[in-house]
Amino acid sequence: MTISRPRVAVIGAGPAGAYTASLLRTRCDVELDILERLATPWGLLRHGVAPDHLEVKTLQDRFETETFGRGCRFMGNLDVGTDISHDELALHYTALFYATGTQQDRPLGVPGEDLANSLSAQEFVYWYNGHPAYRDLDVDLSGERAVIIGNGNVAIDVARILVKDPDELRCTDIADHALHSLRGSKVREVVILGRRGPAQAAFSNAALRELGDVRGIDVHVDPAEITLDPASERWLAEEAGFTARRNVQLLKGLAARGPEAGSHRRVVLRFLRSPFAITGRDRVESVVVRRNEIRREGDRLQAREIQGHDETVDCSLVLRAVGYLGAAIPGLPFDGDRCVLPNDHGRVVRDGAPVPGVYAVGWVKRGPTGILGTNKRDAEETVAQFVADLEAGTLPPPSMPSRDQLDELVAERKPTTITVEGWRAIDRRERARGAAHSRPRRKLSSTPDLLEAASDPN
Amino acid sequence: MTHVITDRCVMDGSCVEVCPVDCILPARDDSELEIVEQLYIDPRLCIDCGSCVSACPIDVIRADFEVADDRAYAIVLNASFFEQRTEG
Numbered sequence: 001m002t003i004s005r006p007r008v009a010v011i012g013a014g015p016a017g018a019y020t021a022s023l024l025r026t027r028c029d030v031e032l033d034i035l036e037r038l039a040t041p042w043g044l045l046r047h048g049v050a051p052d053h054l055e056v057k058t059l060q061d062r063f064e065t066e067t068f069g070r071g072c073r074f075m076g077n078l079d080v081g082t083d084i085s086h087d088e089l090a091l092h093y094t095a096l097f098y099a100t101g102t103q104q105d106r107p108l109g110v111p112g113e114d115l116a117n118s119l120s121a122q123e124f125v126y127w128y129n130g131h132p133a134y135r136d137l138d139v140d141l142s143g144e145r146a147v148i149i150g151n152g153n154v155a156i157d158v159a160r161i162l163v164k165d166p167d168e169l170r171c172t173d174i175a176d177h178a179l180h181s182l183r184g185s186k187v188r189e190v191v192i193l194g195r196r197g198p199a200q201a202a203f204s205n206a207a208l209r210e211l212g213d214v215r216g217i218d219v220h221v222d223p224a225e226i227t228l229d230p231a232s233e234r235w236l237a238e239e240a241g242f243t244a245r246r247n248v249q250l251l252k253g254l255a256a257r258g259p260e261a262g263s264h265r266r267v268v269l270r271f272l273r274s275p276f277a278i279t280g281r282d283r284v285e286s287v288v289v290r291r292n293e294i295r296r297e298g299d300r301l302q303a304r305e306i307q308g309h310d311e312t313v314d315c316s317l318v319l320r321a322v323g324y325l326g327a328a329i330p331g332l333p334f335d336g337d338r339c340v341l342p343n344d345h346g347r348v349v350r351d352g353a354p355v356p357g358v359y360a361v362g363w364v365k366r367g368p369t370g371i372l373g374t375n376k377r378d379a380e381e382t383v384a385q386f387v388a389d390l391e392a393g394t395l396p397p398p399s400m401p402s403r404d405q406l407d408e409l410v411a412e413r414k415p416t417t418i419t420v421e422g423w424r425a426i427d428r429r430e431r432a433r434g435a436a437h438s439r440p441r442r443k444l445s446s447t448p449d450l451l452e453a454a455s456d457p458n
Numbered sequence: 459m460t461h462v463i464t465d466r467c468v469m470d471g472s473c474v475e476v477c478p479v480d481c482i483l484p485a486r487d488d489s490e491l492e493i494v495e496q497l498y499i500d501p502r503l504c505i506d507c508g509s510c511v512s513a514c515p516i517d518v519i520r521a522d523f524e525v526a527d528d529r530a531y532a533i534v535l536n537a538s539f540f541e542q543r544t545e546g
Contacts, residue, residue: 019470053466055518056468056516057515058515058517059468059515062516076546205465205495206466206495206496242494243493243495352463371468371495372468373468373469373470373471374469374491375470376470377471377491378469385494
């Protein structure tokens with residue numbers, strides 16, 4: 001009897017997939033492939049994390065060492081669900097780990113959302129981070145005011161990129177086309193609308209502090225809007241965590257700060273304000289903003305709209321940053337309410353019973369919460385289920401165990417599948433392009449350019 | 459003297475795993491991980507061994523005297539995290 005190593009695929013090379021692959025490498029003796037629909041690995045670390053967060057971007061070096069550096073194979077530019085199906089993969093692998101994240105942004109559900117220059121923050125972030133599907137996004141920065149809807153770290157990231165001096169972004173890996181557009185930007189004011197109050201803001205102290213420290217800009221906070229209602233005041237004193245309490249302190253500090261001499265751009269943080277409609281003839285011209293108040297309902301504090309205080313904020317760009325939604329994967333069950341793969345600690349379940357050999361990790365498992373490192377703990381949980389299943393003998397070997405058959409299928413379906421060597425050629429090219437300009441890398445942001453670089457042996 | 463984690467921390471816990479005196483919080487499996495936004499080093503317990511510095515995947519841990527001026531608030535932040543816990 002031949003004992004062959006189980007063959008395992010991680011689908012999605014973002015942080016959750018990378019941490020999963022890294023753990024599988026150290027904890028199990030498996031043959032390991034990472035499948036990714038884009039030509040490049042690392043998902044939101046490459047296309048989500050703000051380009052001026054240079055230190056965070058260096059996490060890719062650790063991912064590289066712990067996965068490809070330890071013999072994981074990469075199959076990039078291969079889209080599971082389009083190029084190859086779940087059922088086909090199941091014939092070739094003992095286990096499949098889905099780490100596909102979320103594929104779409106949450107809509108606002110207000111009239112005018114589809115006007116030109118009303119975009120999701122996700123699209124805008126992908127655009128400035130050089131995601132190939134968004135390099136041609138029509139971002140019009142010719143107006144003086146932009147409105148960002150949402151009160152999380154994405155809203156702050158997007159605001160910071162819009163107001164920061166482009167010369168400070170020049171030393172980052174921001175996409176060339178975005179840097180060019182930002183240099184010509186006429187945006188002078190960015191208004192961030194928070195549905196709830198300052199005590200309930202979802203951004204981190206770090207994000208708020210960083211925004212306050214951006215050179216050459218003012219951060220304007222109206223003291224009246226950060227005066228807490230009694231319910232929030234009590235909540236903050238009795239129940240709130242470190243982050244919420246410090247956010248309120250930081251906001252009070254910003255409210256007390258006068259305009260900086262010589263500042264040329266400003267960010268206005270508004271609270272208890274929701275978009276009621278986005279208006280304009282064929283492009284965004286204004287946002288109708290409705291006021292909210294905080295009410296205690298049961299043990300929760302809710303923002304509820306109040307009538308008669310509507311105001312119109314003229315603007316030419318609207319970015320909604322109100323969260324993400326996962327999308328269903330053909331051939332797998334889907335929890336449409338939570339927009340995740342239904343799972344029990346990472347084992348994907350159908351009608352309450354585990355689907356043998358199918359696991360979920362990251363945002364597609366738990367929903368879009370947590371930060372990069374959260375995925376490591378999440379991956380540990382999922383990998384532990386796999387190890388238990390492997391030891392219990394509940395994972396049958398694949399019906400097509402031959403590596404050659406798998407490689408033939410992939411080569412037939414997607415001749416342009418990118419290997420580890422291909423990705424390393426891309427990486428070298430991007431770093432070399434950057435080095436000439438004292439930048440960590442200059443990204444290639446079109447799939448043809450990426451494929452060309454991948455096939456360059458130098 | 460102590461070591462300090464700056465607020466770029468991605469909380470993957472590599473430092474917690476190597477700290478010989480368990481002075482980095484929240485620890486593994488602590489439910490507080492869900493509500494904090496970074497990991498913190500307790501200046502009263504840190505022995506300055508530097509193990510966390512090499513463990514950090516993004517190199518954001520420094521000895522306090524090496525913290526850049528524009529990140530000096532991180533020293534106060536690490537200390538105040540433990541002060542507010544004691545008060546609470």
